[in-house]
Ligand SMILES: Nc1nc2c(c(=O)[nH]1)N[C@H]1C(S)=C(S)[C@@H](COP(=O)(O)OP(=O)(O)OC[C@H]3O[C@@H](n4cnc5c(N)ncnc54)[C@H](O)[C@@H]3O)O[C@H]1N2
Ligand code: MOO
């Protein structure tokens with residue numbers, strides 16, 4: 001049996017190799033960018049008027065009375081202020097007229113008109129007017145050819161705006177693997193059925209699908225009965241269509257726990273079976289010769305969820321924060337296994353504390369609703385004392 005550390009290392013060094021695909025800009029939100037995005041021109045691309053008002057040349061005007069010539073609207077080619085002692089009305093988003101360097105808002109001027117002649121005077125003290133004000137200078141945000149977005153980042157609406165502004169109607173993103181969630185077990189019925197006395201409703205597949213949905217990954221779900229021929233045939237079909245399989249149940253020592261043997265019959269390479277951990281000891285992990293990845297998670301719901309959070313999530317999320325918590329209660333655990341205990345975290349004097357919920361074991365998934373993660377208690381110790389710091393695997397707010 002291998003340790004938790006070895007198991008995680010094997011999982012991380014056998015990840016599904018994602019390929020790059022090109023998608024329409026809007027379809028790229030939530031995906032991982034697979035190319036650097038460069039500025040195609042300066043940001044802003046011209047000296048942009050930032051306020052509606054009057055533009056002029058600061059050094060050349062008479063501060064008492066500025067004759068107004070012309071209007072520069074947004075979307076118009078640059079106008080030229082022929083007589084630099086005069087001003088020109090400008091609108092936000094327009095290119096600053098040639099010959100001007102400063103803009104004063106309409107709110108800060110009084111405009112008067114006599115016949116054909118229109119002039120402005122300032123309604124604020126002259127000292128408040130600064131040369132260059134209200135002009136968003138060309139290239140002041142970014143220069144042409146600057147890297148605006150680096151590959152590897154997760155695309156949000158802010159990145160969509162940047163890519164739209166540089167004309168990326170199609171974007172290269174990492175392809176998302178096709179994931180199948182397969183629950184197994186004769187005792188399970190669908191959630192809209194009333195279980196008989198010896199049956200239960202299936203919940204693992206919903207739990208896994210929901211966890212993946214939270215990180216923007218879509219899945220397909222299947223349920224298979226504990227029947228060797230059915231498992232062999234259906235798993236063969238699913239492996240042909242999907243890139244990553246998440247199975248739950250059928251991996252332990254029971255007479256109908258066929259999953260490991262069937263996966264071997266299907267020609268999969270077993271990378272490990274059984275990890276020195278509680279819960280989740282019977283976990284199986286392997287791959288196909290073509291690099292498709294199979295996680296066969298133990299069926300007890302807390303085991304399924306812990307194995308998912310500890311091993312599956314790090315392969316699908318671009319970044320996983322390493323977190324630590326302070327245990328708030330002594331725990332004694334003697335077996336030579338890493339012990340993952342559901343905990344509820346809270347803050348005390350600025351430190352993150354963890355209150356353990358031992359519940360009644362790995363089938364007690366109702367317990368998880370009181371918790372927000374697992375604390376990881378290492379094998380090397382048997383007594384874990386209140387006040388000690390341990391690793392924390394968060395599952396709430398993924
Ligand atoms: N003799 C041994 N027995 C068991 C061992 C062992 O080492 N020796 N390991 C125990 C541990 S630890 C676990 S965890 C379970 C793992 O069992 P399997 O992966 O074989 O899963 P099943 O036998 O199919 O089911 C176990 C349990 O989980 C429930 N289950 C399964 N699927 C679902 C689902 N989709 N939704 C809700 N609940 C599910 C199932 O009804 C069983 O109660 O084995 C121990 N036994
Ligand atoms: O790991 Mo089992 O998960 O202890 O019930």
Ligand SMILES: [Mg+2]
Nearest residue numbers: 250252254257
């Ligand atoms: Mg079993």
